[in-house]
Amino acid sequence: MRTSAKRQSSSPTDVITYRFNNKMMYVPPAENFDQAVTFARSAFESDLTGIDKSQISFSLNVLANGKQSSVGISSVAWSRMMSHLARYEIIDIHVQPEIKVSGPPPSYQPCGSTEDDEKQQHLSSHSSSAFHSFIPKRLFQRLSA
Known part of the structure; x- marks a missing residue:
């Protein structure tokens, strides 16, 4: 070569x-x-x-x-x-592979859900995602409380 x-x-x-x-x-x-x-x-x-x-x-x-x-x-x-x-x-x-942006993430809920439901969905989606490792533990604990 x-x-x-x-x-x-x-x-x-x-x-x-x-x-x-x-x-x-x-x-x-x-x-x-x-x-x-x-x-x-x-x-x-x-x-x-x-x-x-x-x-x-x-x-x-x-x-x-x-x-x-x-x-x-x-x-x-x-x-x-x-x-x-x-x-x-x-x-x-x-x-390079084409980057396609699709619809909202699976945890997204349209109108009609309560604020507490949305907060719980948001927190649970972060805890199982790769982004969880980027959130400082103290901040994550505050968000979870």
């Missing part, structure tokens, strides 16, 4: 490699992040069509302290990174 290395010559890199789902495609280096997303969608049309831009990210494999690591490329660093890439450098494409 090839790792990131600074180019040897001062001439611009004319081709890099995008890798997605173990498939690779040669593409020209993108001038900015938006263009990189466009090139990625074009290179992997069947896989990336319909994927929102916010879900697409990129990374490089680098050798740091004798270990191989994956380093993400932020949108603001994109153009600077392009000037440091070697010819045929491999950039990995990632698709």
Whole structure:
């Protein structure tokens, strides 16, 4: 596997490699992040069509302290990174899962419930949730009283 290395010559890199789902495609280096997303969608049309831009990210494999690591490329660093890439450098494409916000939480009760019922529902939903560990015990005890 090839790792990131600074180019040897001062001439611009004319081709890099995008890798997605173990498939690779040669593409020209993108001038900015938006263009990189466009090139990625074009290179992997069947896989990336319909994927929102916010879900697409990129990374490089680098050798740091004798270990191989994956380093993400932020949108603001994109153009600077392009000037440091070697010819045929491999950039990995990632698709982040879409975050969907659904209706109210299961403990939600619409109009018609009493204030005490709502308080008890609220407290019981917190005691069984992962958020319980974030509430200081003294505060939680005060809320439960």
